[in-house]
Amino acid sequence: MKKLNQENLDSILIQLNDLLGLETANCFELIICGGSALIALGLVNRTTKDIDVVARIAHGEIIDPAPLPEELVKTATKLARFSGLPADWLNTGPADLYRMGLPEGFAQRLVTRVIGANLIFHYISRFDQIHFKLYAAVDRGGYHITDLLALAPTDEEIRQAAKWAMTHDVSSGFREMLEFLLKELGYERIIAKL
Amino acid sequence: MNASLQNFKNSLQEQMLRILWSGWSQLGVSGYASEDWNTVIDVEALILTTCFWGRYDQRLFDEMISWLFANERFVNIQRLQSMIKKESFQEYRLMGPVCRKLARKKLTPKWRGIENKLQKLASESNTGLFLMPDSDPLPIIGKTDDDFAAFGFLRLPFIDRGLASSFQAGRPATLQLQLRAFFGVCSRAEIMLALIMNNRASISQIATTSFYSWKSIQDALFEMALSGLVTHPLAKKERRYSLVEGNWANLFLNRPPGPVEPINWCKLFSAIEILWKKLDDKKFSSLPSQTMRIELASVVETRLHNLFLAADSRIRIPDYAMAAEDYLEKFAAAVMILLNRL
Numbered sequence: 001m002k003k004l005n006q007e008n009l010d011s012i013l014i015q016l017n018d019l020l021g022l023e024t025a026n027c028f029e030l031i032i033c034g035g036s037a038l039i040a041l042g043l044v045n046r047t048t049k050d051i052d053v054v055a056r057i058a059h060g061e062i063i064d065p066a067p068l069p070e071e072l073v074k075t076a077t078k079l080a081r082f083s084g085l086p087a088d089w090l091n092t093g094p095a096d097l098y099r100m101g102l103p104e105g106f107a108q109r110l111v112t113r114v115i116g117a118n119l120i121f122h123y124i125s126r127f128d129q130i131h132f133k134l135y136a137a138v139d140r141g142g143y144h145i146t147d148l149l150a151l152a153p154t155d156e157e158i159r160q161a162a163k164w165a166m167t168h169d170v171s172s173g174f175r176e177m178l179e180f181l182l183k184e185l186g187y188e189r190i191i192a193k194l
Numbered sequence: 195m196n197a198s199l200q201n202f203k204n205s206l207q208e209q210m211l212r213i214l215w216s217g218w219s220q221l222g223v224s225g226y227a228s229e230d231w232n233t234v235i236d237v238e239a240l241i242l243t244t245c246f247w248g249r250y251d252q253r254l255f256d257e258m259i260s261w262l263f264a265n266e267r268f269v270n271i272q273r274l275q276s277m278i279k280k281e282s283f284q285e286y287r288l289m290g291p292v293c294r295k296l297a298r299k300k301l302t303p304k305w306r307g308i309e310n311k312l313q314k315l316a317s318e319s320n321t322g323l324f325l326m327p328d329s330d331p332l333p334i335i336g337k338t339d340d341d342f343a344a345f346g347f348l349r350l351p352f353i354d355r356g357l358a359s360s361f362q363a364g365r366p367a368t369l370q371l372q373l374r375a376f377f378g379v380c381s382r383a384e385i386m387l388a389l390i391m392n393n394r395a396s397i398s399q400i401a402t403t404s405f406y407s408w409k410s411i412q413d414a415l416f417e418m419a420l421s422g423l424v425t426h427p428l429a430k431k432e433r434r435y436s437l438v439e440g441n442w443a444n445l446f447l448n449r450p451p452g453p454v455e456p457i458n459w460c461k462l463f464s465a466i467e468i469l470w471k472k473l474d475d476k477k478f479s480s481l482p483s484q485t486m487r488i489e490l491a492s493v494v495e496t497r498l499h500n501l502f503l504a505a506d507s508r509i510r511i512p513d514y515a516m517a518a519e520d521y522l523e524k525f526a527a528a529v530m531i532l533l534n535r536l
Contacts, residue, residue, distance in 0.1 A: 018485045022477055081495070082488040082514055 002084035003047040006039055016079055016090075017116030024071045029057035029120040031065070031110065033094055033132050035147070037123040041111060044150045050089045054132075055098040057122065062107060064099065066092040094132070100168045103131045103160075130157050135165040138178045149185065158182070159190050166194070195479045196486065202526040203473050207327060209533040210247050210466060214240070214254055216536075220367040222265065223257045224357040231536065234369045234391065236459035238274045238405075242281075243463035245288035246470075249325045252349075259292055261358035266296055268361075268374045271304045273384070275311075276405035282464040282501075284471055287315055288323075290345040295352065298341070317346035324349060329474050364448030372446045381406045381414045389424070390442050391456055394434040403458070457536075462505035465498050469529070487514075487521045494525060506532055 004012065020028070032040070035048030053065040067073075068090070076090040109125035124132070130153045136144040153161070162178060179191050215226040217235050241258065248255025262269065278286045290312030296305040322331025323342060339351045361368040363375075370387055377383040384404035388395045397415065401408045415435055418424040426435045443454070472478055472493050481489060491514040502509045509532045512524035 015482075015485045015488065018481055019489060022475070022481075022489060078492045079488060082491045 001049065001086050003049055004036055004039065004051070004085075004089075005047045006042075006045060009036060009039055012079070012083065012085070013115045013119065013121065015083070016075060017119040019075045019079060020071060020118035021116070023075055024118065026069070026071065027118050027120060028069060028072050029122060031055040031057065031062065031122045031124065033097070033124045033129065038129060038147060038150075040113065040121070040123050041126070043126055043129065044147055046147075049086050050091055050093075052094045053090065053092050054094040054124065055102070057120075062098070062102070064095060066095045068092060097132060097135075097168075103128055103164050126151060127157060131161040131164050134158065134161040134178075134181075135168060138165065138174065138181050139169075145181075145185070155187065155190055158187050159193050162190065162194055196483060196522075198522050198526070199473065199479055199486070202522065202529075203470075204327075205526070205530055206466070206470060206473070206533075207247075207250060209530065210243075210470075211251050211254065213533060213536050214244055214247055214251075217367070218244070218254070218258060218261060220361075220365060221261060221371065222359040222361045223261050224359070225253065225257060230365060231367045233366060233455040233457050233536075234387065235367045237269060237370055238277050239459040239463050241269070241274065242277060242283040242286055242289070243467060245292070246283065246285040246463075246467050249285065249288075249323060250327060252324045255324075256352060256355070257358065259295060259352060260354050260356060262292065262296055263299060263301070263354055263356075264358045265360060265371075266301055266305070268371050268379060270374070270379050270384075271308060273405045275308055277460060280405065281460055282468055282497075284467045287312055287317075287345065288347065290316060291339075291342040291347060294341045294344065313345065316344070320346050320348050322349070323347040364446070366447055366454050369446055369454070376446075381410050382418065385411060385414055385418065386437075386442075389435065389437050390446075391454060394436040396432065396434050400435075458505045461501045462532075465501035465505060466529075466533075468493070468497055468501070483519075483522075487519070490525065491521060502529075502532070506535075508532070508535075 002008075030053045032051055033054040034050070034052030035044070035046065036051040038044040039046065039048060053068065055062050056065045056068075057063070068076075072090070077087065079085065080087050080089050106124070106128055109127055110122040111125060113121045113123065115121055130148065130151050133144050133148040133151065134153075137148050162182065165178060166175060175194075182188060182190055215223075216229050216231070217240055219226040220229065220231060221235060221237070221240075241262070244255060244258045248258060274289070277283065278289070290309060293305040293309035293312065297303075297309050320343065322334060324332045326332055334348050334350060336350060338348045342349050342352070361371045363372050369390070370383075373383040373386050377386060381404065384406060385400055388400040388403055392399070397408055397411050400406075400415075401411045404411065415424060415426075419426060419435070423438050424435055425438055426433050472490070478486065478489060494511060495514075499511055502511060510528050512521060512528060514521055517524040
């Protein structure tokens with residue numbers, strides 16, 4: 001199965017845009033988080049198997065990403081079928097992050113890339129990546145911790161991310177795990193400020 | 195434009211016009227050296243696809259109309275309408291003005307109904323009927339044909355050159371018409387065609403190729419079996435019908451033809467029209483090579499593969515993963531091999 005990396009990400013997105021142009025005159029604006037956003041902005045050099053759509057922009061408003069527009073799904077499926085990408089390479093897996101509330105000032109920090117006439121990607125900023133990655137690291141650990149460390153967050157960034165993460169999961173269990181993780185990652189001094 | 199794509203388009207257009215001229219000439223159209231195909235021409239499919247390709251060749255289109263003036267009584271209007279409904283012919287709306295021409299001749303009243311149906315689908319804006327090879331409309335200077343204009347197609351007035359003759363009996367290509375001449379334009383002629391071509395056939399097979407309903411075929415076969423000339427096993431499950439022994443093909447064909455090649459023209463013509471529409475799409479032809487391959491492979495997989503296989507099982511459509519960067523060239527070769535056989 002093909003993976004996305006710094007070398008092929010742009011060309012695959014251009015293909016997606018060009019194929020979309022055969023189906024529709026509409027332009028779709030997607031807000032992207034996760035590994036592909038890290039790769040696109042040069043924040044982390046790694047591969048990823050998918051593109052995570054956290055929200056969409058329609059008529060200037062940030063909206064729920066799911067369901068993705070039919071033409072987009074059809075075209076992404078077509079590209080997956082003949083490019084060796086996983087079937088769900090373009091997905092709305094992180095939609096809950098949008099539904100539970102995005103970090104303050106999120107929209108103003110988006111980094112916009114016009115792929116073509118039919119597709120615009122808005123990548124979430126490094127600051128918002130820290131928020132999402134901290135939340136995911138507490139929840140699932142693994143490569144999210146690696147990504148978080150690669151972003152080299154400052155104390156203040158970690159503090160703001162932790163405060164935001166606790167609004168998404170208000171349970172005491174989550175707070176315990178968050179504090180444990182912060183200790184493990186060398187941010188113990190932040191805990192008192194939460 | 196990608197050179198391989200342009201070559202494919204040129205070859206496809208050239209071959210289709212050759213095939214159509216050859217097909218029509220075997221049915222009695224003048225103006226082309228007649229070949230002798232070892233396959234039965236499907237008249238309704240030929241008419242519908244000539245509405246598509248005839249836009250690139252005015253003489254072919256007009257000779258078809260002349261042929262219809264001379265032979266329209268052998269055209270199965272019910273089958274034509276079912277084909278329009280069920281298959282993917284792209285320019286069936288052009289049958290509207292053709293039907294109007296035929297209705298004006300007052301040959302048989304059957305054309306009026308389809309003309310009226312197609313009139314409702316007529317475009318409100320006018321478009322040039324005949325096209326240049328690159329699909330730009332040919333310029334029209336002078337008075338236009340009112341019957342065509344009523345359906346939104348602009349062209350110079352149609353003139354019947356009156357050169358079309360009746361079809362020749364005894365040739366495989368005209369077997370469908372011969373059977374209609376003998377049995378009448380009805381389900382029985384289509385049943386006989388299916389039984390002669392296939393030796394044995396089920397009701398659903400005959401219904402599919404004849405475009406008659408399952409019930410019509412069942413009823414007709416029931417009555418035909420009472421003649422003792424159509425037989426079937428006692429078991430009802432997967433029952434297949436056949437003609438009693440005897441060389442039925444020899445009744446209609448002059449020469450021992452060898453097995454007549456079974457080509458499903460309806461599927462073949464539909465597939466080629468869909469393919470041409472894609473190749474001729476300016477957005478498609480301006481895609482970068484790799485994206486173009488993906489789009490073509492997707493159209494082949496979702497729309498063309500099954501049509502081509504139903505048309506002629508000998509076609510070898512390349513596998514996308516195996517063909518990789520040569521996919522367009524390999525697919526083009528597979529299609530051209532199929533068409534060159536005709």
